[in-house]
Amino acid sequence: MKEIWPSGCLPYVDTRLDCTLLRPSDSSLFTREHFGNNDGPVRTGFAANWRPEPGDCDIFGNGVLTRSTSRSSCRQGLHYTNTLVRRVLNRRSYDDLCWPYDRRNSFERDHAGPHIWIGGHMRSLTCAPNDPLFWNHHCFIDKCGENLRDTLPANRWTYPTSWRVQWSHRADNQMRPFNMRNRDGLDDEEIGKEYLYELSPADDTCSSDTDCSPTRLLWCGGGRCRATARQGGLCRTGEHASCYCGDESDTPRCNGGRCACLSTP
Ligand SMILES: [Cu+2]
Numbered sequence: 001m002k003e004i005w006p007s008g009c010l011p012y013v014d015t016r017l018d019c020t021l022l023r024p025s026d027s028s029l030f031t032r033e034h035f036g037n038n039d040g041p042v043r044t045g046f047a048a049n050w051r052p053e054p055g056d057c058d059i060f061g062n063g064v065l066t067r068s069t070s071r072s073s074c075r076q077g078l079h080y081t082n083t084l085v086r087r088v089l090n091r092r093s094y095d096d097l098c099w100p101y102d103r104r105n106s107f108e109r110d111h112a113g114p115h116i117w118i119g120g121h122m123r124s125l126t127c128a129p130n131d132p133l134f135w136n137h138h139c140f141i142d143k144c145g146e147n148l149r150d151t152l153p154a155n156r157w158t159y160p161t162s163w164r165v166q167w168s169h170r171a172d173n174q175m176r177p178f179n180m181r182n183r184d185g186l187d188d189e190e191i192g193k194e195y196l197y198e199l200s201p202a203d204d205t206c207s208s209d210t211d212c213s214p215t216r217l218l219w220c221g222g223g224r225c226r227a228t229a230r231q232g233g234l235c236r237t238g239e240h241a242s243c244y245c246g247d248e249s250d251t252p253r254c255n256g257g258r259c260a261c262l263s264t265p
Contacts, residue, residue, distance in 0.1 A: 002192065009195060012139035015114050016202040017218060019074035019081060020226035021242075024117070026233025026259070028217050028244035030069070035133055038069035038118065047132050057127035060120070065130055067120035078117035080140070082202075084110045088144045093156035094186065097148060101165045111141050143197040159183035201225035209241055216244055228252075233259045 001008060018024040030038040036045020042065045043049060050065040052058045060066045070078060087106060091097040097107050114137045115122045121130045128134045149157050159171040159182065167173070171183040184190040201212050205223050212218035212225035219228050219241040228244035229235050235242050235254035243252035243259035250261040 010135055010139050012143050012197070012200075013114075013133060013136040014140055014200045014202050015079040015117070015137075016081060016085065016200070017225060017227040019079040020221075020224075021229055022073065022234040022236070023071055023229075024074055024079060024227070025069040025071045026229040028228045028230050029133075030067075031230050031244065031246055033215075033246045034217070038067040040068065041066050050130065052121065052127060052130045057121070057124070057130055059124060059127060065121055067118055067122065067131065069119050070117050072117075078113040080110070080113070085144060089148050089151065091148055093152065094145075094149070094158060095156075095160045095162075097145065098160055101160065101162065101169065107141075107145075111137075143200075146197055157186060159186055216248075229259045231259050231261050235259050 001010070013029065015024070018027045018029070021027060025038060029035050030045075032044040034045055036042045036047050041049075041060075041062050047065055051063060052065060070076070072078065074081070087110070088097065098105060103109065114133075115128060118131065118133055118137075122128050122134060122137075161171060165171075168176075169182055172181050174180070175182045175185060180190065188194075201218055202225060204211075204225065206212050206220035206225050207223070209216070209219045212220050216228060218225045220226075221239065221242065226242065228242055230244050231246075233243070234257060237254055237257055239254050240252055243254050243261070245252045245261035247261065247263070250263050253260050253262055
């Protein structure tokens with residue numbers, strides 16, 4: 001991406017913030033101003049009507065990027081929580097983070113949660129990158145790894161050499177489709193990595209909504225940043241700031257447990 005857009009950077013999506021919602025699928029991420037709808041073919045937002053690539057990723061037969069976000073609460077375990085993030089930060093090395101080198105690995109398993117939560121293309125191992133959220137979610141996984149790395153001496157951040165590592169993931173095998181070896185992924189110079197991660201609003205305290213987000217995607221409740229819910233989403237009556245309105249001139253309200261946007265005449 002940096003080859004095409006040198007000054008560009010990707011934001012990460014920290015689902016701990018959505019976890020604070022009564023129903024995380026109501027998150028303001030899924031609005032026309034941001035990632036678009038999450039209840040079938042994506043028809044709004046910047047990814048509206050994106051065509052899945054390659055053609056055999058049209059797995060829903062509707063010709064467009066598709067989501068079917070689970071309406072479960074955070075308790076169903078599909079979102080990151082402080083406990084899961086702490087589990088990463090408690091690892092003692094890159095090897096420890098990756099062991100065992102298969103799907104029983106917790107770093108891998110925890111990361112599957114948001115894939116399943118968002119659903120649709122995101123649930124497909126081979127087609128998930130069609131959803132732009134794939135990249136923002138994976139940025140967060142990368143950030144968790146980097147935050148651990150920052151606490152460790154360099155000799156604890158080396159690629160596993162164990163023969164138990166699956167063949168295609170072995171250190172010296174090609175990182176397909178790139179002209180690199182898998183182990184190069186840990187080498188900042190080799191991959192031209194020159195970025196740092198911002199502190200997550202989920203790890204910070206706040207005293208106002210704008211402390212959390214300039215775009216109203218988040219609000220400040222009880223000194224902590226939380227996601228806002230879109231129009232029609234569930235909310236706690238009276239917590240008006242927890243509701244999101246795409247139109248800035250509208251007033252967000254939470255009455256009767258639902259978010260609404262009152263237009264000001
Ligand atoms: Cu993934």
